[in-house]
Amino acid sequence: MSEHVNALDVIDLTAGYGRIQVLHGVSFSVPVGTIVALLGPNGAGKTTTLNCIAGLIDPMGGHVHIGGHHLNGAAPDRLARAGLCTIPEGRGIFPNLTVAENIDLFAFAAQASPKEIQERAFSQFPRLAERRTQLAGKLSGGEQQMLAMARALSSDPALLLLDELSMGLAPKIVEDLYEIVGEIGRSGVSVLVVEQFARRALAVAQLGIVMVQGRVTALGEPADIEGELSAAYLGGAA
């Protein structure tokens, strides 16, 4: 991959549900090897943007390029096999399967062998190894998020999409999780992380994007977007 190709380009994306349009021309890029935080208040269209990229929602207009390839309308499973790892909001795990079975499923998209994947996941999160035969639904919230993150760690994605990592978790656990996100970023994976709690995400991100009411209102390094960010959260831009 050449230096000039971005991991992700979103160009003039519009999308919505039924007659309600949610995204009104969203454009941004994720350079290779960077962590980008997508921020904004409730209802800004962050998750919708992410779902469009992951192939879960068909956009109404605009383009999504991943690694320079135009990928509008591709099925989510094809994108996943091509190296896109999406961890959806609210723990991306299967509650009625055991921890080991959940990890077993990572192998569909990964290049590594199932055995290798399991070793990597368990060495990163020893807690999961202890609970391997437990149903994933019976784990604590933090452990469930660990299991979801284990997929990102063990499958070597080209691009990682993370939605609302902190939802319903204790601050200490969120801190740990963001440390892992930082690690993943340092290993060379490009990451787009959607977050409502901006400070936490900006601590690890190199770039930040602020969205309000389906539009990008600011884009730049964490220090540069501070002003726009507080305006968005305090309702100044609404």
Add this chain to the structure above:
Amino acid sequence: MSSFVSFTIIGIVLGSTYAIAASGLVLTYATSNVFNFAHGAVGMVMTFLYWELYVHQGWPVWFVLPFILLIVAPAFGLVMELLIMRRLTTANTTTQLGVTVGLMVALIGAGQLIWKPGGRRVDAFFNGSKVSFGVVNVTAQQFITLGLALAVALGLYVLLNRTRIGTAMRAVVDNRELLALHGARPNVLSGLAWALGSSLAALTGILLAPQLNFDHTTLTFLVVSAYAGAMVGRLKSLPLTFVGAIALGLLTEYGQWLYTELPTSWITDSEGVIYGLKNSLPTIFLLGVMLVLPQEKLRVGRVTGTKLPRIPSWRTTMLWSAALLGGSYLLTGAMGEANNARFGQTMCLPLIMLSLVLLVGYGGDVSLCQLSFVGVGALVVARGFDIPFTGLGFHSQISPLSIVTAFLLTAVVGAIVALPALRLRGLYIGLGTLAIAGAMDRSVFESGLVGFGAQGSTIQVTRPSWLSTERSFALAVVVAFVVTAWIILAIRRSKYGRILLATRDSQAACATLGFSTTMTRVAVFAMSAGLAGVAGVFFAGMSVTPGTLNFYFFQNLPLLLFAIVFGVTSVTGVLTGGFVYGCITSTFIVGQHPDLVGLAYIVVLVMLRLLVNNPNGLVGLLFDQSRRIMSRPDAVSAPPGSAAAREPYPATAGLGLEAPVGSA
């Protein structure tokens, strides 16, 4: 003693066949969340195909068996998944039930079109050769059945628990979208499950064929017994399903054994009750299983609300009522007595379906024993009785007193049925009420003690003298329809109607508001049953000779099916649905063209495709269209949040009720 051992062996073999059928059901349910009522019908069609190729065309059996089990049946399963089941995984239970029942009815229809009913038989494998173990003989067929059941059990267990494909198949149910994000192909996985399931259905049919009289419905309904086995494993666990199926097989055969050992005087004295009980053992087993199933927890955080059709104003109701009455008056005036009788019988079906509006349409419950309530109503008036201490009574005659009595008694029966059903929800209620209907057939309607008498018996009913002509009684049925419709609309407008709708949308929310959802549901069951009972009185009066065959439990399925297809949420929906169903079955067409019945069912199946995202049925679609045409000017391209987005009838379906709140 030797007879006991042989019954044990037969029981285990029968249980093994049930186990094969049930594991197919469990496999498809566990991977797609769709309970396939057509499972048996698929087996039936495949068995007929087996007969056609093997017996009729004379192809060698070593070719026919693999051809059907490995190619035709799996291909059929794949097509089913592709065209229908894939779209059903997220639909509500009523729609799922309607569509799979529709498929079943259509398959029976198609089967009857292609293979006309009539004597067919298939020989047992190896021509029934036997191995003798002292006192008992075991046939080659029985050995094969046992071996295959064990192989299926083991194979499925390994597939689902020891392979990644199997793990992914179970993951599909948990979260289809997430599995796609993992890079697996959910559609391929569920296709595989349906292919396997359909192959297992075919295997069951072929194994059972030599022991049965070979006809469309017997083969289709044997699988009903398999439901009971699957319920033991709560439709999820394969090992428990096998245990359940074997237990059921043994129970059935031990029942048979006991029956042969009982003194004959007991059996004749019981006027068919013991015989009925013996034959309804599978359904009684199913009921028992449902009673010990753990109660379903209230679901929290899920908005299932569907938009119901607008309640018509009193003025509109009045106009339509007058039009219906006037139209019927003119129509019956123009037709002869024979056609008036047919018209009256046809109009009984909308009247019966009205009771479903209350229960299924407004209440969101499912009942597959509504026709049994109708039967109870008919039975009350047909047998007649004296009301104690009042000196009042009636004997096989229609009168206001018999209508009131039928309403009260059937309502009580409905409340009793509701009690066990209340612990359940959705699909389980459907299966439970179907089991109740099956048990009522055998142990109530067919008993000489309280019912009509042995299968096929009827009892003569007399009409009041001023309603003695066919025309006058047909008009009475129409009047009854109008009155019941007014009652139902009044309930819908009342406070109770709003509570009912709220209960349907979210039991959890109602519970937190302090409503007793139990009382609401018992009341709606009782009321709906009572109305069905009243419909039963009119049905009895219209047909003059009601009997067991009118209330056969199988007919509950098309009854609900037509109600759902045309719109069980509105009075107009059941009026058209009932009328069409009535025309197809009871009267105008069947008399002259029995072939058309199968065809009509296939047409209904095609219509079902429209239904998947449209719980208000065909009539609901019409309502939507007419409203769209009338309100076109202001509804086009309104920006979000504007007046149009808050209009009284927003396009709720696409507005994100199903989108997670706050995710945008």
